[in-house]
Amino acid sequence: MNPKLINVLKRNAVGYLFLSPWLLGLIGLSALPILASLYFSFTRYDMLTAPDWIGLDNYREMLLNDQKWRNSLKVTLIYVLLGVPLQLVFALSIALMLNRGIRGLRIYRAIYYVPSLFGGSVAVALLWRQLFGGEGLVNLLLRQIGLPGHNWIASPDTALYTLIVLKIWQFGAPMVIFLAALKQVPTELYEASRIDGAGRWKQFWRITLPLITPIVFFNVVMQTIQAFQAFTPAYIVSRGTGGPLDSTLFYTLYLYQKGFTHFQMGYAASMAWVLLIVIAFVTAMLFLSARKWVYYQE
Amino acid sequence: MQSILASWKNSKWPTHLLIIAGAFIMIYPLFWMISASFKPNTEIFRNTSLIPETFTLENYRYGWKGLSGVTFGHFFLNTFMLVAACIVGNILSCSMAAYAFARLEFALRRVWFALMLVTMMLPFHVTIIPQYIMFNQLDMINTYWPLILPKYFAAEGFFVFLMVQFIRSIPRELDEAVKIDGGGPFMLYGYLIMPLALPAIITTTIFTFIWTWNDFFAQMLYISELKLYTVSLGLRMFLDAMGQNQWGAMFAMSTLSLIPLFVIFVFFQRYLIEGIATGSLKG
Numbered sequence: 001m002n003p004k005l006i007n008v009l010k011r012n013a014v015g016y017l018f019l020s021p022w023l024l025g026l027i028g029l030s031a032l033p034i035l036a037s038l039y040f041s042f043t044r045y046d047m048l049t050a051p052d053w054i055g056l057d058n059y060r061e062m063l064l065n066d067q068k069w070r071n072s073l074k075v076t077l078i079y080v081l082l083g084v085p086l087q088l089v090f091a092l093s094i095a096l097m098l099n100r101g102i103r104g105l106r107i108y109r110a111i112y113y114v115p116s117l118f119g120g121s122v123a124v125a126l127l128w129r130q131l132f133g134g135e136g137l138v139n140l141l142l143r144q145i146g147l148p149g150h151n152w153i154a155s156p157d158t159a160l161y162t163l164i165v166l167k168i169w170q171f172g173a174p175m176v177i178f179l180a181a182l183k184q185v186p187t188e189l190y191e192a193s194r195i196d197g198a199g200r201w202k203q204f205w206r207i208t209l210p211l212i213t214p215i216v217f218f219n220v221v222m223q224t225i226q227a228f229q230a231f232t233p234a235y236i237v238s239r240g241t242g243g244p245l246d247s248t249l250f251y252t253l254y255l256y257q258k259g260f261t262h263f264q265m266g267y268a269a270s271m272a273w274v275l276l277i278v279i280a281f282v283t284a285m286l287f288l289s290a291r292k293w294v295y296y297q298e
Numbered sequence: 299m300q301s302i303l304a305s306w307k308n309s310k311w312p313t314h315l316l317i318i319a320g321a322f323i324m325i326y327p328l329f330w331m332i333s334a335s336f337k338p339n340t341e342i343f344r345n346t347s348l349i350p351e352t353f354t355l356e357n358y359r360y361g362w363k364g365l366s367g368v369t370f371g372h373f374f375l376n377t378f379m380l381v382a383a384c385i386v387g388n389i390l391s392c393s394m395a396a397y398a399f400a401r402l403e404f405a406l407r408r409v410w411f412a413l414m415l416v417t418m419m420l421p422f423h424v425t426i427i428p429q430y431i432m433f434n435q436l437d438m439i440n441t442y443w444p445l446i447l448p449k450y451f452a453a454e455g456f457f458v459f460l461m462v463q464f465i466r467s468i469p470r471e472l473d474e475a476v477k478i479d480g481g482g483p484f485m486l487y488g489y490l491i492m493p494l495a496l497p498a499i500i501t502t503t504i505f506t507f508i509w510t511w512n513d514f515f516a517q518m519l520y521i522s523e524l525k526l527y528t529v530s531l532g533l534r535m536f537l538d539a540m541g542q543n544q545w546g547a548m549f550a551m552s553t554l555s556l557i558p559l560f561v562i563f564v565f566f567q568r569y570l571i572e573g574i575a576t577g578s579l580k581g
Contacts, residue, residue: 011402011403011404012404012405014402014404014482014483014484015398015402015403015404015407016398016404018394018395018397018398018402018483018487019394019395019398019399019404019410020394021390021391021394021395021450021451021452022391022392022394022395022398022414022451022452022458023410024451025391025448025451025452025453026410026413026414026417028451029425029429029448029451029453030417030420030425030453032428033424033425033426033427033428033429033432034420034424034425034428036427036428036431037424037425037427037428040427040428047431047434094317094320097313097316097317098317100310100313102310102313102314102317103310104314108317108321109571110563110567111321111324111325112320112321112324113563113570113571114324114325114328114560114563115324115325115328117508117559117560117563117570118328118556118559120512121511121512121514121530121555121556121559122512122514122529122530122533122534122552122555123533123551123552123553123555123556124552126533126536126537126548126552127327127328127331127549127552130334130342130545130549131327135343137327137330137346140343140344140346141346144346169324173574176571176574176575177574177575179575180575225419225421228421229421229422229423231514231515232512232514232515235514235515236514236534236537239537240537252423255423256515259427259430260430260519265427265431268427269427269428271423272421272423272424272426272427273424275421275423275424276420276421276423276424279419279421283419
């Protein structure tokens, strides 16, 4: 055989050998499961009897009749649309303050990062239950300064906002990313604009922000995708119910209830597919909009 | 007056004060939780101060007992074992894939790489139901296998991506040196790339630790046997037994559960911060 061909075959064999764990994972843990869940989404399946093909019934039921589903989508959208922008505004504002060459940057950065480190844990979600409960710390503090308390978690008007506050509280991770990006903005640009008489405010809008739009975009995409999938805080704060009055019933929590408490696996699978489509749509919109506002150098 | 104003304007003290005040508000709930873990239950709901009026270790003693003779020590040990198994899996499988993507040439490499980036964005809910059914059929419910096995198949693309970025930054001239000495692709992986990629491996270790430690959804899904409970699941028990007398114990165990994360953070802060930053910047 042609020695060159042997060489090529050998190279491919070695390449695929190293790739094999990942490739098996891609097939067995991603590709096939995605297809399987697409199949299940057209069935009624309780894991005890064989899946029963019912066509589009799950989707029809969900989109047309299921008030609870509609509500869970609304709750999740509010969480994403309020939580992500507010979190990123905080992240960027603090990053800008820290980036002004102040001393102790590393310590400040570390302190602000700590909530991101702990934020996803059950421990912090449990803490949140206490903080915003009727007799919680927030109310104690409010009463100390003479303001009336409110049962933040037991009231359907405010329960979701305690979760949004928890999301915003974890602004440290995107802040770290913003800080790294801000360091890359060439200082000459600021000097030049100062000579031209531009103030801080103008510098931010004309220089800083345009130059870091790729990172803003990255943070928006990643945080949005993550926020759609948030589960632990809603589960813990509402004790798995999504209450009061379904006001914290995140999409993922409802999906979990359908699939793993009521064992309506087919319905849960169709919910998962709709979630996939919603996330894909939102991400695609973000990428499309990026052409208008993300500024790439070169 | 003018000069005082000017110096105030130029000095960075206002910024410092603002940043410190912000940091204090951010961290206050955590400090308060730690202090509450040393307060008697009756005091927790009336004392906003960080200093306990009555200092007690009773919450720790009571909380540590766990349930039906299974202590929190058990949960901690379980979680550490789980975390260790996950770390080994992620390092092995992700470094292999990353090495292939960054250094080896084979057909469809770009296609696979693009697919990997896509899987990073997939919501895991779309795979979790079939995965659960599969692990159920393999009789692996109430074992750690469903939590560990995916790590041995590089299921978390983030780490592959992180390592690819890192390996690409290792100069190719070093590869030549190994090749001149007669080393093949396996030598290159084991003796050059892996040792030089140590920072990326440490970052992978740290993030695997944090994510597995904080994980709740998958652990709740697959584990219902008390003896196999992780720390997350142990903490959830406080939700079911939520009498007023449980809060102190809950805060005590919550505080303990955050200590390993905090230790990692203190010792490996640089890797954590860089891991987060490079995940985006070099992309």
